[in-house]
Amino acid sequence: MSIRNILKYIWFPILVLIAIAWVYSPVTFLKGVAPEEVACIVLFDGNTGDELEITSKKDIAHIVENIQSIPVRREGIAFLNLGYRFIMTFEGADG
DSSP: OOHHHHHHHHHHHHHHHHHHHHHTSOBOTTTTOOGGGEEEEEEEETTTOOEEEEOOHHHHHHHHHHHHHSOBOOOSOOTTOOSOSEEEEEEETTO
8 A cells, every 4th residue: 555545544534633632622711811901891692682791890800810710611513503692792992
């Protein structure tokens, strides 16, 4: 068997292993963002349409520090998951 044939059968499993490692690796949100850089946090509930805007510097610092301290893992690939439940938007002083 030639090298070309061996590589033809090996590249797909390697690609699958890399994709699996990426999906299940932990993610830390807001890396490198200081709480002072965030002007407001907007929370939106996609179920009811309610929106909440947080502008208190103390609350923003608490939320940003807690989100940065917890690594989050993906549950899997979001294939055919339509819609959303909650959206959290972090806005800087420049918008």
